[in-house]
Amino acid sequence: MEIIIIILAFIIATLTGLFSKKRSVIEFFSVAASLIAFVESVIAALKVSFHGAYSSTVFFSVDSLGAIVMLIIGFIGLAVTIYSIQYLRKETDKNVIGFKRVKQYFILLNLFLLAMFLAITASSPIFAWICIEATTLSTAFLISFYNKPSSMEAAWKYLIINSVGLLLAFFGTLLYFTSVSQSGGTGLVSWQLLLANVSHLDPLLAKIAFIFALIGYGTKVGFAPMHTWLPDAHSKAPAPVSALLSGVLLNVALVIVLKFKVITDACVGSDFSQNLLIAFGLLSILIASLIIFNQKNYKRLIAYSSIENMGVMALGFGFGGLGIFAAILHMIYNALTKSALFLSAGTIFLKYSSTKIAKVKGALTALPVTSILFLIGFFIITGTPPSGIFLTKVYILTAGFKSHPVISIVALLLMVILFVGFLKHVVAMVFGEKPETVKTGEESIWLIIPPVVLIAVVLCLSFFIPPFLYNLIKDATLHY
Amino acid sequence: MGDFYILDPSTSSGRLRRIIFVLALIGFGTKAGIIPFHIWLPAAHPAAPSHVSALMSGVMIKAGIYMMIRIFLDILQPAPVWWGLTIIVIGAVSALLGVLYALTEHDIKKLLAYHSIENIGIILLGVGSALTFYSLNMPSLALLSLVAALFHTLNHAIFKSLLFLSAGSVINEVHTRNMEEYGGLIKYMPQTALFFLIGSMAISALPPFNGFFSEWLTFQSLFMGILRLQSYSQWVFIIAAGSLAFTGGLALACFVKAFGIIFLGRPRSSEVVHAKESSSFMQIGMGSLAALSLLFGIFSGYMVILLEKIGKSFTIFQNTGSLVSVFSGQNINIANGFSSASAPAIFALLFITILLVLFVIRYLVNKNQTIKIGATWDCGTDLTPRMEITAMGFAQSIVTIFKSILKPSIQHETEYHDAESRYIMKSKSVIFGVGDIYHSYLYRPMHKIINVLSTRAKNIQSGNINTYISYIFIALVIALLFVL
Amino acid sequence: MGIIFLTLIFLHLTKKNFIATVAYAIQSFAIVIILLNSFFETGNIYMYVVILATLIIKVILAPLFFNRLIKKHDLVFSASTYLNTPLMLIIIAVLTFVANSRKFAPLTGIIPANQTLLSLALSSIFISLFLIVNRKGTLSQILGILSLENSIVAFIVFAGLEQSVGLQVGVIFDIFIWIIIAFMFMSMIHKHFGSQDITSMKNLKD
């Protein structure tokens, strides 16, 4: 039921976007839609956490992990929508963009959110695939939003690489269906059905299928070496879109991978998928931390940090046990913090109108609140105690020390390198003398509130997790 | 969720615990400022305002110590011997090198920062020996060392804050942290000078101030170690005691330098002449701290008993016999008669004798003596501040002696009146620097390596989409081969 | 199935964009035929929709789009490749061999009857991936992706993994949108970079 409402809300918002001429109307409807979506996803999450996984229609089903991700989408979606109103206003004031593009923006934003909701709630893998593809399509134009050559390039790479990846994923997905087709039942194949018929699945085939799925959706998740589109897209897209991309989309894709992991594990045992996840996770952390060390562009910096965090989660799921629990927590923290970081980065961009780290100096004087947020976000994301991510990283590594000590230690060292590199850049940006051309003072309160709220929530969650969410995480840990 | 249940020995394997030990040592060591993870301390202190540095040095770096004590003595028990010995060695190194670097500094706050490192080292000596004794199952000795460590932690908090505050008020007046531009401040800010003197005496462990007694306890626990232990652990303790002894001497030298250069002699810059005594509010603050460091010294007996109670609160010391007994007159007695000292006695003795000597010599012997105020003997030429010894010059001999560690670099820059005849020089400036071996041998190479790697890694992101897709292709193929 | 394979190789070889699009049209037509074939086997009425959609979109619309583009910017010749022709052929041969090798038996042996066809489809999947890697032109990359999709579809059909009509329509619809978007991007890129050579796009690094 909730999902239907969400769909309706977004469709309405989109339609208004299509047909309305008044900017404020569009904005209002988008915010309303995302608000409804958030509320509904909270309701759904509550339902799931108290009555267990449920499926409203044959097409949709929400399990605990799905519910968590729905919460993330809803919350960040709301924050981002609110933020983007101001953001776009500022951009129009600088007449970087016109009303037409604003319209486009909101239409695509709504579609994007909708697609993600559907992808996470879809009961059929193919349907999920379609939705993921839809996210690609809807974001392609958001990435090329500024219509500059570089953004065009980013969008093109995004489109091509993800399409290739997703086609591989499509292939992988279909390979899973052999089990069902052999048992005769075609028609709408749901995850549950696949899981039920896993016995008919040829183990070797399952392995191949998982590889295709992992590499395919892994492209979307941003595992190295399929991550290459990610920094380009994130650095070129408008900040709110980047926030959604790395805060939400990556997690959605990761969840899909995990769903396949469950099926594969049921077929060939967990070692196989875990080793793959660990390999990709470690590779991602390695590349991310090394590239961050001397990165010149702060939005790319954050993008690489997302890659690193995805790697950490992959490690968590790979290590299993306590690691999974920590990884799910990490997913939540990372999503919120990362989008907060991107939003504040967006504000910094508005102020300095450059994404070069070298160009940004003395942000603390220019944007006191935002740069404080940026700092806090940095400290959280790099897992400085007592932030929640510190705990999750500790748990993941602890889980790792038991099974794969060497890998864990390597990962730890890489995290240290990453911290140092990241710190170097952040300090360079926040402190120091600000150039005269930049005038001090925050842009607007509405650019501050969303990231503040996000950060605040992260901080709260890192010290207190509401029981219903805790149930969800526990349940999810059991299932994945 | 925030509790340490992961580290519970029942759940965690030996390897895991070893890893945790090393990581915790590095992590909290960095926070506490042990060498070679100390580099942030001297960098951070000058940046921070003085009362903040006072807090930082007094309280913040103690958080690291607290966590170490908590984890090593409480959570990670039982611990192997080498843990304790490692900590002792680190402590010894930190103490000795900390004070050596302090000697080379003439930035007053950096100097104090390096002394924090030194004192952390001394504290770690206590902690380490506590750990060693406990794992060699001599709990009462362990308790003694722990008490020493705790006491020194407390004392360091007091006198270091005192020093930072007085240094801060000096900086406020003279508007520079460079000691070479101070001099003769004792005449302009006498109270501050007095407080700084007390702080210096306390930190260089001169009786009857508190620093002495905590260092005394630390020494005692090390001595007991030398007495009771065998083979290599005994040698570790010998080395530790030796380094502690040298540290004491060098700290004394360093604070003679600090006090002498800052407060004594003639002003070295015009700023000094306009210096005013710091505000009465500041004076109250510093005065109370100074009084505390004297009182904690005199009543060290009570303090020891108190701290021992605290130490007993650790689960491993629940029912441990005490080695310290305090008799009448605060007479602290270690290991029934191994050693004993009484703070009030020392204090009273000093006080009375000085007064007595003063009285006798001043008023009994030749009381109608006339005192003429003259100039310092100047060998005929009138003295300029440039003729006084500088902070650098004071430490020069020690730096030269330890040049193998400190790697001093001296470069002369000479300016001549005319390029042709290089006989009459206009000016000659000597720039003296200390090479930081951690940067040159530990941090810079690491940075280089990582830099190279990262530049390599950046080539992955070549910007060519075909390459990107080929990555995917290759990844796919490799993964498939991994299965098939 | 053979047609698909051959058109793919042809796609690799050809230098002319127009011919490439035509080749793609043929390939898609082959797909349609395959679908029809499977329809005669299963006799599912709704398959008509799918087949129709495929026919319209892939065989008619897509080539039309591309030709209009080619006309507009008179891109007669597609951008060059990285490897020269003989090397390309060698690699293609290797890929085909690998796909046909016993290693992929579990994959190609889903329906033993169609093993050869399946392996052929698999090899065409690999080859079209290789096409995307190897070609420098935007158009040929798009074609590569589309033919990848085609060959996957072919594989599915032969492996008897058809989905419910709704989903297939969804997929087709996705592809349709995708083609449109790719098309728009192509024109925009041509506007910005003045060529369809993607190697000119390399100002996003590290």
Added chain:
Amino acid sequence: MNIIIWIIQLIFVPLVSPFCVGFIRKIKAKMQNRQGASVFQPYKDLWKLLHKDEVISKDASWIFKYAPFIIFAVTIIVGASIPLFASFLNNKLTGDLLVIVYTLSIGTFFLALAGMDTGSGFGGFGSSREMTISALAEGGFIFSLLTVALIAGTTNLFLISGSGMFANSQYFLPISLAFAGFLIILLAETARFPFDNPATHFELTMIHEAMILEYSGKKLALMEWASANKLVIFIALAANLFFPFGIAQSPSSTAVCIGIAIFVVKILVFCLGIAALESCIAKFRFFRLPDLLMISFILNAIAIGIIH
């Protein structure tokens, strides 16, 4: 009875110290074929200085003015709290070796500060050199005392001197090593050859004299006296900790008298030794001194190592 002994203990050091200085000078004079002043000359000098007027630098602060009293008082205290001729006094309050060491360094501290106070170049480098040497001497000093302390099983000097550790000969080697070490420290701390030349006022070499250069009258007298006391203190430590025979074990007047007599004899022997040493070796270059002090430290470390 005890009171009298305590009083003797208290005044013994300042009473005897000028004599030691005079004696050493006399011996050196004899060795240089000079007549030399009488052994009681230092007493006369002190008396004379105590009755002179003073000149004080205008740059001097209260540190300069009060340092002599503090330094002198410190020597008195230390002199009173170490075993001189009676080990049975057993001073548990201030008789600890670390207390002694660090109390002595109070004296050094103020001496160095006083040297810097008038802002004359000489005083500055004098105190710099002094602090360098005393800092490096600290290790050897503590360790040499620690050796005997560990052998005797206590760090209380009186108990050490009281304990008959020479009963068994296994300790002979460590003690002799430690004594060798302590001898070096003694020369360093009392500003004797080869560390310092007490007779010189040559700015390139003087250490102790450089620091007290600005003093005159009473204060100079106190300074001189204090350094003399320091000499006796170190001799007493050397004599009673490493050769503790003849020291009075029981508070009987005979024992005490014997103790005093033997102690005086010991002092004379040590003075003789020092004088001989000073006459036959030259002063070392300053940067060779650390090696000497390190040698002392290492000797003691070895001594401690081989106790068990």
